[in-house]
Amino acid sequence: MKTLTSALLLSAITGAASAAQIQDPAKLRQTVDQFLQVQSAGLPGKVTVTVGNVDGRMKLAACPAPEAFLMPGSKPWGKTTVGVRCAAPSPWTVYIQANVSVLGHYIAAASPVPQGQPIVESQLATIQGDLTTLPASIATDKAQVLGRTSNIAISAGMPLRLDSLRIKPVVQTGQLVRLVSSGPGFKVSAEAKAVANAADGQVVQVRTAGGQHISGIARAGGMVEVAF
Structure with a gap:
């Protein structure tokens, strides 16, 4: 009886030691969750991370410092796959599926937006949804699109993409502009001709009456600020 008890005790100790040497799947999921929380911290909205289950049939060696990473070309939002690797004492790598949703506001057309016409506020609506399911470069603020023109006709309900505005x-191009340069105690201006289109704040090149090409910052009212 004593021999049987000792054998059972030894078996229990051996089993506990073996379990302690196997990687806890919950730790892997926690590593992925923390990694995606950090990676998605700058996204514009309420972020929710859902990590998939880890295959319980895997018996990975316990790792003191598992490291999460994204595969080349992967993004830390929407449906994604995160790798987790261990360098020591036993190297291994596993891949775990996850989903990162971002509940936020985006700008859609409240009414049809004709191509080439400046967008006004009455044509816009603010909608709430999962931003990860929408096209890239989605507008999230009306200020981003007001006054811009669309390269295409936009139907009511369609989200507005900044890359199409x-x-x-x-x-x-060809407009006569006023070159202006100022500093402490002085202000100089001259006339020139723009050689390209430019929005407010963009760099534009102009040609002076003498044929010299100068770059400056385009401003409303046909002005170009130049630093000498």
């Missing part, structure tokens, strides 16, 4: 130029 153009900023209204304040300086146009």
